[in-house]
Amino acid sequence: EPEVTQTPSHQVTQMGQEVILRCVPISNHLYFYWYRQILGQKVEFLVSFYNNEISEKSEIFDDQFSVERPDGSNFTLKIRSTKLEDSAMYFCASEGTENTEAFFGQGTRLTVV
């Protein structure tokens, strides 16, 4: 069964450092998303990406965040200068067509110390 894969599974970083979270969506999917989930809280939308550009972003997705799809396969989330409150589980998701089932990756647990 095709799946969304994310690396690394866990990343620990010092406050102020840059991190890049990587995702390989399902190969024929067209819509890509990043969500995050702070421990004990709900899954929150960060950004959606379609046709090589951001289609929507939330208030959380400020100038510290950026996304890229550099090579047609990887989909990355970069946090430029991490803060303690960025500690969360980050999930990548992809959809084949809009408003169909979104498949989630296993997540990257980011810990900022």
Next chain:
Amino acid sequence: RKEVEQDPGPFNVPEGATVAFNCTYSNSASQSFFWYRQDCRKEPKLLMSVYSSGNEDGRFTAQLNRASQYISLLIRDSKLSDSATYLCVLNSGNTPLVFGKGTRLSVIA
């Protein structure tokens, strides 16, 4: 009113019991509704979509009431493996998925 509201639980039920969760939503323009399941520290996984006519998948039944803006999930004959957090999820046309905080279910032997 919160966008998607769920009773956080936990619901502690014995094996074989029937349990029901409700979820209310505030945006009347919401078009697509889903129940996702999330195991501890894992990713959300689609359990079932929810249709206006209601739908059933084995032991699971989902209902949508647009007039009252709520959806429900009924689990019959609960199994230990049903223990998880159940997320009410919806979107409105072209918007990304909006998640509720989830309802935690523990099925006890």
